[in-house]
Amino acid sequence: MLNIPVQTDDGLQFVGVVSLILLITGLFLLAKSLEKYHGRIVLIAIIISIFAPSMIAGSYQRTFATGIYAVSYDRGLSNCGFDMINERTLHGECELTFDNYSRNDVGFTVEFYENKNDYPMVSLLNNNAPYEVKLKANARKHVKIESNIDVSNTENHIDNGSARNVDIIIKSGEKSRKL
Structure with missing residues (x-):
């Protein structure tokens, strides 16, 4: 879900579960804190959370990574x-x-x-x-x-x-x- 590894072949991933809980909590609090355009901003935040990690990893790999x-x-x-x-x-x-x-x-x-x-x-x-x-x-x-x-x-x-x-x-x- 949302490119967060919650479960792999080795079993449940604690870091992935905590990350998913933090993401959902953050989106909920973001929606509650905004009075205007909260639906649009939450949708933009979800889209960013889907695409940003792979874009950042790809950028790192193309510029700074070695070996x-x-x-x-x-x-x-x-x-x-x-x-x-x-x-x-x-x-x-x-x-x-x-x-x-x-x-x-x-x-x-x-x-x-x-x-x-x-x-x-x-x-x-x-x-x-x-x-x-x-x-x-x-x-x-x-x-x-x-x-x-x-x-x-x-x-x-x-x-x-x-x-x-x-x-x-x-x-x-x-x-x-x-x-």
């Missing part, structure tokens, strides 16, 4: 495809798109993850992970990751399929981002 924090992942352009090569080997191929807004080259590793309710597919690529990616300064790059995965010891594995909007984790040293 993996300056890397943007275009989830909408990402896709993965899987096909069985033989009885024991699954071939996986993913195309991921990254933007580096930093003035410096950035190197990181990529790992894949699935939400709790998803059938394990892209996470099978982690059998041969991590995958190294290097981005030039201020550049956009389409990265192709290919892997042959031994599924002989995996129960109920997929035979073929595809996935879009792939969830990934990028890491550089001790720093990590879930995208």
Whole structure:
């Protein structure tokens, strides 16, 4: 709700719940304190609370961020495809798109993850992970990751399929981002 993370795969987020309560309380008090145009101003405040955080984060990433924090992942352009090569080997191929807004080259590793309710597919690529990616300064790059995965010891594995909007984790040293 309103881009405030109240619940994630790990459970309820205390900071998100408190932020949502503070936002609703603030909007209520704003509406009560104004005598004229309170409906319009509350609507403008809601619109600002929806769009401002992502705009501020994007601006920070494009101007001040360094390292993996300056890397943007275009989830909408990402896709993965899987096909069985033989009885024991699954071939996986993913195309991921990254933007580096930093003035410096950035190197990181990529790992894949699935939400709790998803059938394990892209996470099978982690059998041969991590995958190294290097981005030039201020550049956009389409990265192709290919892997042959031994599924002989995996129960109920997929035979073929595809996935879009792939969830990934990028890491550089001790720093990590879930995208």
